[in-house]
Amino acid sequence: MGSKNKLIVMRYSDRYSRQIIADNWDQRKLEESTVLVAGAGSLGCLSALNFTLMGVGRIVIVDYDTVEVSNLNRQLLFSEEDVGKSKSVIAKIKLEKLNPLVKIEAYNTDIRNLNRKILRDVQVIIDGLDSFEVRRWLNSIAVSLNKPLIHAGVYGWWGNIQVILPHQTACLECQPLIPKSRLQQYCSPPGRARVVKEKTVSKPTPIINTTCMVVSGIQCQEALKIILGLRENVLKEYIFYDGSHEKFTYMKVDRNPECIICGEKNILEERDFAVTSSEIVRQVEDRLNILLGLESCKLIYKGKMLNDDSKIQDYTIIENEPVYVISRDLDKPLKLRFKFV
């Protein structure tokens, strides 16, 4: 063994010496794993830091926002000289210094534009997002690729955690417990990159670093169990955490067989959707948005997108032939059958 290799082995065994003696620990399983951290904000920074220190083999960080001064009270991978720079890029530089044995990949992009191959190769996905729209998309792709998703959110003194094991436990669409209006808010003002892209500035929501740490600790713990193959110990309930009274509330969340994302009995494929031929396409889309809780959907028939301002009768749609519903919220189009009334 060369002296350089010897040094790496020594560094390695010293570095992890206190965790490898823990019950059920298998450092090799960590090294062979890839964790995807969606969002490099408060929760994402903490997750990425934890997995880096513990020696997960590969960490993929996806965020297209930039560092803002208002992030510095909690997003501990960033400092003042990073303001204005890409969060994912800075996170990679900092994490590589903390543990050179871990492969860090950074993608300065909206996760919805990330190459699917990258998502297919991960063992577990950490939800560190603060946008409801993107979170719904992440839930939908996690279910369609059958990847465990560890969801968490924070709001001031409160936090929540839910583990989604696709087709085994409830997904985020099965029983949404947090009002959509709240989830839609951002927990910090978006950085410049996001303001330019989204052309909106939303009101900041309160966020406390210690709440993030409690919530992120549980989130990482659950991911760790999945990596170590301790699935029977994985959190089965939805946790609501109230840090102002130091209270944890556990809620049972059942799978919804009619869930549009993970339900076995897809409501749209099972049922006909009533339309009138004189109806404007936009009216049909609005009804679907309400029914499915989507932001804004579009309809596709025989490969052509239906024009919002046209009427249903402008297209010769045959009953029982599939019409597809697409939305930025969904990874895959939903199939629908028109029933003319």
Ligand SMILES: [Zn+2]
């Ligand atoms: Zn579901």
